[in-house]
Amino acid sequence: MARVAANGIEIEYDIHGPVTGAPLLLVMGLGQQLTRWPIALIDRLVAEGFRVIRFDNRDMGLSTWLDDAGAPDLPTVFGEIAAGRKPGVPYLIEDMADDATGLLDALGIARAHVAGVSMGGMIAQMLAARHPQKVASLVSVMSTTGNPAVPPATPEALAVLYSRPTTTDVEGLTDHALKAQIIIQSPAWPVDPAVERPKLKAAIERAYHPVGVARQMAAVLGSGDRREALKAITAPTVVLHGDADPLVRLEGGRDTAAVIPGAELR
Secondary structure, three states: EEEEOOOOOOEEEEEOOOOOEEEEEOOOOOOOOOHHHHHHHHHHHHOOEEEEEOOOOOOOOOOOOOOHHOOOOOHHHHHHHHHOOOOOOOHHHHHHHHHHHHHHHHHHOEEEEEEEEOHHHHHHHHHHHHHHEEEEEEEEOOOOOOOOOOOOOOOHHHHHHHHHOOOHHHHHHHHHHHHHHHHHOOOOOOHHHHHHHHHHHHHHHHHHHHHHHHHHHHHHHHOOHHHHHHHHOOOOOEEOOOOOOOOOHHHHHHHHHHHOOOOOEE
């Protein structure tokens, strides 16, 4: 892994595959690190001819933590949104999209395929909308548009999303993360604790930064409805979404595909 200066911060990244491969930028979701992308998936993509770039979003993993911005008061953010006002948040999804663009520029990559999951899908969408010259194609996975008419997560998923661990030791934090993963996982693909727990523990040991997760959540909330921006996307787009997703509902994927010109929903 390596680190590079981009968009005023330091971004941790790694690259898999030959320099002759087609660049593919993978953008991870809320509170997740680049290591969340499975190596088996990376290897398959490399075998298909891609040069895969993974990175830690700002406030996560080994990229810059923006702790000078303080911890956002999420109830206040929700209140501002409910009152029809734009909340003050440390940064927005568009800033995170500019981070990704800055990473590509720093690596000398003029154009890349871009795929993002959940919040990473939002970042990938805004990257394609704001910097169309950088995006050869877009894949938006289990993501949404910010349309307030899209149904929220299930009550169980919302509860675990905003819950806090009751301990600070690694084992307890891992237990909390595993419980959350079990609840938000697709019912068709249940979590195997024996497989998942070591991965979650390794992520916590690599970098544990809950206030960064809160700032990322504030960015999602503060960015609001992005449909007008997404209408400007010109890259060929595929939207992938599970029909039983408890966290980002299928309607979010449908709305994404409906808004982006020519997008295909799978």
